[in-house]
Amino acid sequence: MGEHEEDDRSQAFIDENLKRVFQQTIDEDLPDRFKELLEKLRRQEDAKSDDVPKINSDPQ
Known part of the structure; x- marks a missing residue:
């Protein structure tokens, strides 16, 4: 697993938990x-x- 994929998974985990809270x-x-x-x-x-x-706004 690449570093970029791990960062994406970490970010998704944080996002889901913040939304839940x-x-x-x-x-x-x-x-x-x-x-x-x-x-x-x-x-x-x-x-x-x-x-x-x-105030009467009905002009007569």
């Missing part, structure tokens, strides 16, 4: 604390948008 990370659930923070931010944004006067 990243996929596992993507598949993990978001921690509850982050979900709570996101919900809090959404409520704050909703409250802000309720305070902003709506």
Whole structure:
């Protein structure tokens, strides 16, 4: 086996393992604390948008 083939196999092995680890990370659930923070931010944004006067874009 040539050095080039061994390098290719090593690179393929690294690539496969990196893809597997990243996929596992993507598949993990978001921690509850982050979900709570996101919900809090959404409520704050909703409250802000309720305070902003709506502009009627329907020209008459």
